[in-house]
Amino acid sequence: xxxxxxxxxxxxxxxxxxxxxxxxxxxxxxxxxxxxxxxxxxxxxxxxxxxxxxxxxxxxxxxxxxxxxxxxxxxxxxxxxxxxxxxxxxxxxxxxxxxxxxxxxxxxxxxxxxxxxxxxxxxxxxxxxxxxxxxxxxxxxxxxxxxxxxxxxxxxxxxxxxxxxxxxxxxxxxxxxxxxxxxxxxxxxxxxxxxxxxxxxxxxxxxxxxxxxxxxxxxxxxxxxxxxxxxxxxxxxxxxxxxxxxxxxxxxxxxxxxxxxxxxxxxxxxx
Numbered sequence: 001x002x003x004x005x006x007x008x009x010x011x012x013x014x015x016x017x018x019x020x021x022x023x024x025x026x027x028x029x030x031x032x033x034x035x036x037x038x039x040x041x042x043x044x045x046x047x048x049x050x051x052x053x054x055x056x057x058x059x060x061x062x063x064x065x066x067x068x069x070x071x072x073x074x075x076x077x078x079x080x081x082x083x084x085x086x087x088x089x090x091x092x093x094x095x096x097x098x099x100x101x102x103x104x105x106x107x108x109x110x111x112x113x114x115x116x117x118x119x120x121x122x123x124x125x126x127x128x129x130x131x132x133x134x135x136x137x138x139x140x141x142x143x144x145x146x147x148x149x150x151x152x153x154x155x156x157x158x159x160x161x162x163x164x165x166x167x168x169x170x171x172x173x174x175x176x177x178x179x180x181x182x183x184x185x186x187x188x189x190x191x192x193x194x195x196x197x198x199x200x201x202x203x204x205x206x207x208x209x210x211x212x213x214x215x216x217x218x219x220x221x222x223x224x225x226x227x228x229x230x231x232x233x234x235x236x237x238x239x240x241x242x243x244x245x246x247x248x249x250x251x252x253x254x255x256x257x258x259x260x261x262x263x264x265x266x267x268x269x270x271x
Contacts, residue, residue, distance in 0.1 A: 125177030
């Protein structure tokens, strides 16, 4: 079939509509982030005090900054970091509002749990890093202070370096805890099966250990505290896949029995 220039003109309107819709969603997300940044900047000192608690619990009572403007940029980074978390529900809502009209009702029902699980799992990983891992890791790092050869060795951490370390902990644990979402999406898309993942368990364990060693600070305690929960999340994902497969088999069996009995099968709406 020949493709005419008129056909291209007819496709411009839907494309422009999608681009305008995308622009609207992006503008709303940026506005939400900017407003959250303004509020978080006002409370930057309080947020920084919250982020400093693990260090204080580890026994360190002093932070320094070596540049006159250093602490100012620290508070800007703190405000931006917090603003992303505050505005994330709005940003995710805009993303969902953009992609949802293009999904069937069954696809929306399948995708929505992943959208809900993402912030929950990320928050769980960040909370584990903040309340459990960071105080212990910082205590271990500060344990190298002392006197050697008559020379006193004392930790004087920089506020910028500390903030970067805290962000590394929170993002590393938060993003890593999204492993079940990634695995279940790949399984739902038919890219990997539960049997394939179970068969590759030994390689997954090695990969998780390597990732934990790379994205966490170079102490064994932090690496283990990330690797062990990830292994449990991996096994939990396999169990959830098994439950989903059995449920799907039961539904197919029920539909087959209904078809044999001449009864209409109950199916979800396609649009």
